[in-house]
Amino acid sequence: MMNSTKMRWPAVQPAPAAGMWRRQLLIGLVFGYVGVLIIAPLAALISGAFSEGLGAIIYALSQPDVLAAFWQTLFIAVIVVVLHTVFGTMMVWVLVRDHFPGQRLLNALVDMPFAVSAVVVGYMLLLLFGRxxxxxxxxxxxxxxxxxxxPGMILATLFVTLPFMVRELIPVLKSFGIQQEQAAATLGASGWQTFWLVTFPALRWGFVYGIILTFARALGEFGAVLVIGGGIQGRTETATLYIFRALDERMYVGAYSAALVLGLLSLSLVLGTELFRRWRE
Amino acid sequence: MKNRFIVILLTLIISVVLAGCGQPAETGSTESVQGAKTLILGAYTTPREAYGKLIPIFQTRWQQKTGQEITFEESYLGSGAQSRAIVEGFEADVTALSLEADVIRIKDAGLITHDWQATPTKGMVSNSIVVLGVREGNPKNIHDWADLAQPDLEILTPNPKTSGGAQWNILALYGAARRGFVDSVPAHDEAAAQAFLSAVLNNVTVMDKGARESIITFEKGIGDVIITYENEMMVGQQNGQKYEYIIPRSTILIENPVAVVDASVDKHGTREAAEAFVDFLMTPEAQEIFAEFGLRSVDPAVAQATAEHYPPVEDLFTIEEFGGWSQATPTFFGDEGIFTRTISQLQRRS
Structure with missing residues (x-):
């Protein structure tokens, strides 16, 4: 049942001896690319955070305003994930299983947050909800x-994270097809029973990835929540906004360690899902 | 058809519920402690260290006087951005901005209804001047405005559209040139002054959103010269930064306003505390703290006592040079303003 939704890597062809150096060069190049883009900045961040030792990090992260900022971020992310799971499922259902006028438009609108800058999202919401x-x-x-x-910060984060759940679920639901649902129906299952016992389990990895991506994106949101939230210390300040402020206040250890925690949080989510998936199979 | 309707309906319900449930939680937290009050301060970016020291002192004073505990919520943005946020609905009780024009925007929106300039200092809480920050040892040999037009120089100054400091910077540069303190520009020659402005702006490599972000960029090693507030340089040096600054022969006196926002304090019931806070900022005690963080005092006695850290300027002019903010804003930063035109010409050329 999973095979239909899982990606299959083509088997590796044993390289001929003559192409050996070329292969090594290619691997080296790819490593260098990833190293420059991801590993080097991450290493710089780690060394910055630890520049005054572990004690300074613990002190910086246990400040009440830092804790408040992280709670704020987590709270927003959880709300956003829950709402997108519910509405994302509905949206995917009508986009894949239904046909109606305006469907293409709806489908295109879902991708809009990819194209619109987060700061613009913040201003759009201000034009709607401002004084x-x-x-x-x-x-x-x-x-x-x-x-x-x-509420404004949640709306802004909802906007920027809209596509992730939908775009994860659509291909999975499409490839799942309707035969099994039809089979369940002929066996006398009700609509809800079919959804919960047949369709939902088939979509579960789509949900997992959708949730992870939505969550990770919500953790990192900056521009939209800055504009709509105003960055008020201890009230509308998320973790990313705290980092921004800490840099302005020259509290570098605070900024770097908060950034490191955010980064590790996202990284462990992504790696955790991958490990969990392997373990399950 | 029916399904779609349900989806739309649910979306509406959830958004209303969401908006509703965020609200009571917040007002609840501020009112839960009996007699506790919260003051919201909407400020520009550079005096944050001074407020970091001033606020706890005021909290103690207020508690001694009224027995009331007072908490602060602080927001620091570029002066223009902060002013617009307040106009858009950020309910700051007290606003401390870089320039008068940004307070006037709030007043024009109807949120400040009292005569906020009816004080001995005309509503101003601190002064500063525009200076030129350079790297340790002044490797590029910068001594005055005229040196900023040389080729291959990298200059930082924030964006006047969002930052009050940036507007002061542009006016200081332009005013000094027009007053005959830039050798290549004859006094009172507007065209030559504009050409000089264009030459300097051509060297500007980074325009941050606020004065503080601009100086943090400079501290990261970007740029040869930063045009900024004197207090920004002094606070940076207090934090161990090795840069130096040069006071040009001619520069503008920066006057920073503070005001109680009537609409907010009336809504929050915080007028008494907000007014007491603004009054406190004018006391010699508070003025000395501003002076500690690089700001020139508006209190003559304090200014005299701290004069050794604040050398006099050969030719210090004020915003009146440009007919006050009511004229300076449109003349320089309006859609057809001198700055706006110059920067768009440079952008088109490049």
């Missing part, structure tokens, strides 16, 4: 605060 925004009278009537408050 002079389109929805300002409505918000004032119910005394709801969106801009420069948590």
């Amino acid at each position: 002079n925004g389109v929805l300002a009278p409505l918000l004032a009537m119910f005394d709801i605060k969106v801009a420069f408050a948590l």
Whole structure:
């Protein structure tokens, strides 16, 4: 059942002896490329964080404003993941299984966050929810605060993370097809039973990857939450905004160690999923 | 058809619920402690170290006087960006910005209703001047504005659209040239002054969003010269930075305003505390702390007492040189302003 959704690597062809140096050169080149792009900055970050020893890192990370910033980030990320899991599933369902006018438009709109700069997203939300925004009278009537408050930051993060879940699930649902669902239906299963017992299990890796990517992207969001949140210390400050402020305040150990924690968090998510997947098979 | 409708409906419900549930949680936290108050400070980027020392002192004073505990929420952005954020709905109780024009924007939006300049200092809380920061030992031999036009020089100054400091920088440079303190520019020659501005801007390699970001970029080793506030250089040196700064013969007096935002304090019920905080900032005690962090005091007695750290400038002019901010803003930074035109010409050429 998994085979239909899993990628298969072609078997490695044994290289002829004459092509040996070429192969080594290629591998070296690829390593160099990854080294320059990823490993070197990561090493610099680690050495920066540890420049004043482990004690300084622990001190910097245990400051109340730093902890608040990390909680804020995690809270937003969890909310965003939950909402995108629910609505992403609905959206994938109508995009793959249904046909209706405007479907292509909807499909294209899902990708918009890839193309729009996060800062622009922040400003769009300000135009909507700001004091002079389109929805300002409505918000004032119910005394709801969106801009420069948590709801605005959640909306901004929802916007930038929209495509990840949908784009992970669509190919999986497409390749799964409808035969098994039809079989379940002929055996007398209800719509919900079919979804929970047949379709959902088939999509589970799509969900896992979608959740991981959404979560990782939400952790790292900066521009949109800065514009809509205003970066108020201890209130609308996420971990990335803290890093930005710490650099401005010349608190380099704080900035680097917070950056390192964020980076390790994302990295362990990605590696953890990979290990979990191997272990399961 | 029916499905789509349900999806749309659910989206709406969730967004309303989401917006609703964020709100009570926040107001709840500020009101949960009996008698506790929160003041929100919306400031520009450079005096943050000074406020870091001033706020705890005010908190103690306030508690002694009223028995009330007061907490602060601080936000530091480029002056223009901060001013726009407040206009867009960031409910700062007190705003401390780089220049008067940014407070006027908030006033024009109807959020400041009292006469905020009816104080002995006309609403100003600190002064500074525009200086030129250079690398240790001044390897590029920079001594005055005129040296900034030489070819192959890399200059940093923030973006005037977001940073108040940047506007001061441009006006200082332009004013010095127009007043005859740049050798190649005859006094009162607008065309020559604009040509000089263009030559200097041509050397600008990085335009950060705020004065603080600009100096952090300089500290990373980028650029030969940074045009910035005197207080930024002094705070950097206090933090162990090895750069030096040069006070040009002619430069502008930077005057930084502070104001209570009426709309916010009335909504939060924090007027008393906000006004007390602004009053506190004007006391000799607070003014000495500003002076400690590189800002020239607006209190004459404190200014005199700290004069040894703040050398006099040969030709110090004010914003009145340009007819005040009400004229300087459109003349230089408006869509057809001198700065706007010059920078877009340079961009088109490159």
